[in-house]
Amino acid sequence: MSTTKTSTMSMPQAAANPEVGSGTSTGTSPAGSGPGTATNAKPSDQRLFSLKKWNIVAMWSWDVECDTCAICRVQVMDACLRCQTENKQEECVVVWGDCNHSFHNCCMSLWVKQNNRCPLCQQEWMVQRIGK
Amino acid sequence: MITLSKKLKEDAARKSSGSNSKSPDLNNSTKRVSIRDRLLIKEVPEMTSSLPKTCKVHFPDVHKLHHSLLTISPEEGYWKDGKFIFELTLTEEYNIAPPKVRCKTKIWHPNISEEGQICLSLLREHSMDGTGWAPTRTLTDVVWGLNALFTDLLNFDDPLNIEAADHYLRDKRDFEVKVQRYVRNYAR
Numbered sequence A: 001m002s003t004t005k006t007s008t009m010s011m012p013q014a015a016a017n018p019e020v021g022s023g024t025s026t027g028t029s030p031a032g033s034g035p036g037t038a039t040n041a042k043p044s045d046q047r048l049f050s051l052k053k054w055n056i057v058a059m060w061s062w063d064v065e066c067d068t069c070a071i072c073r074v075q076v077m078d079a080c081l082r083c084q085t086e087n088k089q090e091e092c093v094v095v096w097g098d099c100n101h102s103f104h105n106c107c108m109s110l111w112v113k114q115n116n117r118c119p120l121c122q123q124e125w126m127v128q129r130i131g132k
Numbered sequence B: 001m002i003t004l005s006k007k008l009k010e011d012a013a014r015k016s017s018g019s020n021s022k023s024p025d026l027n028n029s030t031k032r033v034s035i036r037d038r039l040l041i042k043e044v045p046e047m048t049s050s051l052p053k054t055c056k057v058h059f060p061d062v063h064k065l066h067h068s069l070l071t072i073s074p075e076e077g078y079w080k081d082g083k084f085i086f087e088l089t090l091t092e093e094y095n096i097a098p099p100k101v102r103c104k105t106k107i108w109h110p111n112i113s114e115e116g117q118i119c120l121s122l123l124r125e126h127s128m129d130g131t132g133w134a135p136t137r138t139l140t141d142v143v144w145g146l147n148a149l150f151t152d153l154l155n156f157d158d159p160l161n162i163e164a165a166d167h168y169l170r171d172k173r174d175f176e177v178k179v180q181r182y183v184r185n186y187a188r
């Protein structure tokens, strides 16, 4: 599964050069796992292999959206763009809403001052927990 | 996961260092790159590589990605053959605050005032439904939204220029004549 995930993220990053995405995942596929077995039937045929993956991409984009702070577009497990710039990496924590969407607490506290809704699902923003 | 975050970090590092070398901040070498500017390093290439074919973007100062001019040349509809220039200004508060957009070309349009104010929901700062600005939106969304004011998002029911909307409802032919007169006089 991790191989599919890599290709998913590569796609928007390397939109101008789709070869990069399929190349990366093909390279990591030997270590890869169960559910993709069917597509591994002909590992030599790379064209067929990457074509199959386009289906899977849609399933995984949702998951990636949760891992990346939709406000500053940095991974929630890393410090937000603001804290990286100000060298406050240690203080940067993650906030989860009742809707289960997560953001950097720094990013979200700026946004709720303007609109107390989750920018992803538009539900009223209620903090579920704050932490790392 | 490890590959993913590593790739993102590498991308970010490559992108920010690449832009720093191209646009050194001569006056404030001690000042850090703003959050806005760091977001724009990613958003601007994304936007320019996915423009509608009726749109062109120009940066009067290549070191100021927060200030751009968008030219929309509708290929069909009432404003066909016009060239409409929109000025996009992104304050330091971007992307918490939406871009400020003005239409620099005088136009007869229900959703754009003759002074250049624009009524487009995604540019609205405080909205109670999901249609207003959110930091999940990007410059690409703004450009496509503005472009759609000449097609899908053209709206006579909730107008900013009430006179123009009434004009249309009263006499579509005459509305069209006035639109094209404005195009000839101001939008060529």
Ligand SMILES: [Zn+2]
Pocket (backbone or CB within 6 Å): A069, A070, A071, A072, A073, A074, A080, A081, A103, A104, A107
């Ligand atoms: Zn963030």
Ligand SMILES: [Zn+2]
Pocket (backbone or CB within 6 Å): A079, A080, A081, A082, A083, A084, A091, A092, A093, A104, A105, A106, A107
């Ligand atoms: Zn932070």
Ligand SMILES: [Zn+2]
Pocket (backbone or CB within 6 Å): A097, A099, A100, A101, A118, A119, A120, A121, A122, A123
């Ligand atoms: Zn949510």
